[in-house]
Amino acid sequence: MFRWGILSTARIAREHLIPAIQDASNGTLAAVASRDLGKARALAERSGAPLAFGSYDEMLASDAIDGVYIPLPTSQHVEWAVKAADAGKHVLVEKPLALKADDIAEVIAARDRNGVLVSEAFMVVYHPQWIKVRELVQGGAIGRLRHVHGAFSYYNVDPDNMRNRPDLGGGALPDIGVYPTVTTRFVTGREPLRVQAAIERDPTFGTDIYSTVKADFGGFDLTFYLSTQMAARQSMVFHGDAGFIEVASPFNAGLYDDHRIVIHDRGHEKATVIRFPGAQQYRLQVEAFARAAAGAAERVFTLEESVLNQKVIDAVFRAAGHDGWETV
Numbered sequence: 001m002f003r004w005g006i007l008s009t010a011r012i013a014r015e016h017l018i019p020a021i022q023d024a025s026n027g028t029l030a031a032v033a034s035r036d037l038g039k040a041r042a043l044a045e046r047s048g049a050p051l052a053f054g055s056y057d058e059m060l061a062s063d064a065i066d067g068v069y070i071p072l073p074t075s076q077h078v079e080w081a082v083k084a085a086d087a088g089k090h091v092l093v094e095k096p097l098a099l100k101a102d103d104i105a106e107v108i109a110a111r112d113r114n115g116v117l118v119s120e121a122f123m124v125v126y127h128p129q130w131i132k133v134r135e136l137v138q139g140g141a142i143g144r145l146r147h148v149h150g151a152f153s154y155y156n157v158d159p160d161n162m163r164n165r166p167d168l169g170g171g172a173l174p175d176i177g178v179y180p181t182v183t184t185r186f187v188t189g190r191e192p193l194r195v196q197a198a199i200e201r202d203p204t205f206g207t208d209i210y211s212t213v214k215a216d217f218g219g220f221d222l223t224f225y226l227s228t229q230m231a232a233r234q235s236m237v238f239h240g241d242a243g244f245i246e247v248a249s250p251f252n253a254g255l256y257d258d259h260r261i262v263i264h265d266r267g268h269e270k271a272t273v274i275r276f277p278g279a280q281q282y283r284l285q286v287e288a289f290a291r292a293a294a295g296a297a298e299r300v301f302t303l304e305e306s307v308l309n310q311k312v313i314d315a316v317f318r319a320a321g322h323d324g325w326e327t328v
Contacts, residue, residue, distance in 0.1 A: 002290035003030040005065035005089070007056050007080060009043045012094060013071045017121075018047050020282035021069075026290045033059035056080065060087035067293055069121070069286075070094060073162045074169025078103050081118060085110035090293040091118040092286070096174045097303075101310040108303045117293045120306045124179065124251055125186050126288055127281040129261055132274060133238065133245055134187045141263060143242025145188065150180035150224035151235045152251060163228055164205040171207040172228045173199075173313055179251045180224040181215070181312045183236060185305075190217045192312055192328050199320035202229070213316050216325070232256065242266050253281060 004021050006013050009032065021029045029049045034040035037054030044052040053059040060068070060083060067090030070080050078098050084091045085107070097120040098104050111118040124130055137145055154176075162168040163175050185191065192215040200210040209229045215222040234257075236250040243265045249257035259276040292298040311328055319326035 002027040002293060003064060003066045004028065004286070005031040005033060005051075005059050005062070005068045006043075006049075007033055007059065007068050007070045007084070008072050009034045009036075009039045010071035010094075013069065014043065016282045017069050017071065017286065018043075020280065020286050022047070023280065023283045024287050024290070026287055030065045031059055031062065057083070060084055060089060066090060067092065067117070067289075073165075074099060074174055075167065077169075078107055081107050082110040085114045085116050085118055088114060088116065090116050090289070092121050092289050093118070094121050096120070096169075096178050096310065096313070097306050098310055099169050099174060101307050101314050104303060104307050104310065108307075111303060117289070117300070118303055119289060119292075119300045120303070121285065122178075122182050122301045123281040123285045124183055125301055126284040127253060127259075127276070128279050128284075129247060129253060129259055129274075129276050130183060130186060130250075132276075133247060133261055134189075136245060136263065137187050137238055137240075138189065141242075142238060142240030142244055143266075145220045145238060145240045147220060147239045148180075148184050148188075148222040149235070149237045149239070150184070150222070150250070151226065151233050152176040152179055152224070153227040153230040153234075154232045155230060156228050159205065164202070164207055166206045170205070171209075172226050173208050173211055173316060175228070176226050176251075177211060177213070177224075177313055177316065178309060180213075180222065180226070180236065182309050183250060184215075184217075184222045185309065185312075187238065188217065188220075190219075191308060192217050192222065192315075194325040194327050195312065195315045195319045196325055197316045197319040199317070211316065211320070215312065215328075253279065 031051035032044040033053040040052040070093040196214045210227040236247040263272040315328040
């Protein structure tokens, strides 16, 4: 059983990763760490973890854990991923791993010198709905892919929320812009060549709150919009010359909508619905990670893939500063 330690008591850990670890067939929650020992003890007791630590360094020094999940604010991801790897721990770090693609080189170096597994927590690539979409698109089910369209939005104007704080790495593109890019790259196996973008920033927070993006993949385009100050919506559509595929709840399956994809034919005369009842992408992620950490030939999201995905986000920020295309 892979022994997990949670580095902080963040909401995503409480609501998603800890339940996933508890449900996993090959892992157990061994410890919780917080800068506030009281918070660590409270979450550990509530979650059945035998250990609680009042500092992150103390947990990393413990022999009672094999690896850590890091849900700290984005601005701290690289620092603590490196520290955990240097402590000999396997590391699953919440997305986005970094705010610049170049910053990931430090994490790759730490992974390689310590011989540990480090992976960015893109849970979507473990969901069977996305594995099926990749199979269908690459297998020619919708003919030649011409266009991908995505949307991701929610409404959050809390000034204390990390998503609205530039000093903590907040903003729509770091938080949710990574999802249309990573799923399109995952499905197609292709990388964008150039991007165009427009970005609106909140006058008070300074974070990006609305973006429209066009990415040229050389043969097909990806367009998407996202916002942290619009009504909640998620959508991804893959459109070919023989049909198109809609993903009902692409990023938070089961929350925004059901776990299903719909395949439409060319004439919009037939629709095939494929459902994925009971699929739990966070559990699938932690199980795959634990198997890979144990040496199994398991596909996990690699740091090299993280670099490629972050390069797209970096290019979007650059492109928003001028008219025309920006090379990825």
